[in-house]
Amino acid sequence: MIHETTHFKKVLTEQLHTVEEELKNLGWKNDAGEWDAAVKDIDQSATEADEVADRIEEFEENQTEIAEIQVHWHDIKRALAKIEEGTYGLCEICGEAIEEDRLEANPSARTCKTHIDEEKNLS
Ligand SMILES: [Zn+2]
Structure with a gap:
C-alpha cells in the first residue's frame, strides 16, 4: 500500500456525503446514476x-x-473506488505515488504535482 488510506477514506466519505447533500438540494439522481436539475412543477x-x-x-x-x-x-x-482496488494515490499519468501534501489538500487528486496541469485532460 502506497498511502495510509484509512484517513483518506474517512475524509473522502465525508466529502461524498457533503457533495451529495448539495446535489440533492439542486436536483435528483436519474436512472443512469447521474444528477439532473430538478424541474420544479410550474403550478397553476x-x-x-x-x-x-x-x-x-x-x-x-x-x-x-x-x-x-x-x-x-x-x-x-x-x-474511493481506487482505495478499494488498492491503487489509491497513484498518478494516472505516470503511475508514481502522488505527494502526501497534495493528497492532504485534495484527497481526490488524480495526478502527482508534476502532472497537475494534465489532470483536466483526463476523462
Ligand atoms: Zn505524474
Whole structure:
C-alpha cells in the first residue's frame, strides 16, 4: 500500500456525503446514476410569463451548478473506488505515488504535482 488510506477514506466519505447533500438540494439522481436539475412543477398560479421565465432561469442555473459539482462527485467516487482496488494515490499519468501534501489538500487528486496541469485532460 502506497498511502495510509484509512484517513483518506474517512475524509473522502465525508466529502461524498457533503457533495451529495448539495446535489440533492439542486436536483435528483436519474436512472443512469447521474444528477439532473430538478424541474420544479410550474403550478397553476404560475401563469405569469415573468414567473415562468424565473423558473427556467433557476433551472438553468441549477444545471450549471450541478455540472460543476458532479465533476467533483465523480472524482470522489473514483478515489474511493481506487482505495478499494488498492491503487489509491497513484498518478494516472505516470503511475508514481502522488505527494502526501497534495493528497492532504485534495484527497481526490488524480495526478502527482508534476502532472497537475494534465489532470483536466483526463476523462
Ligand atoms: Zn505524474
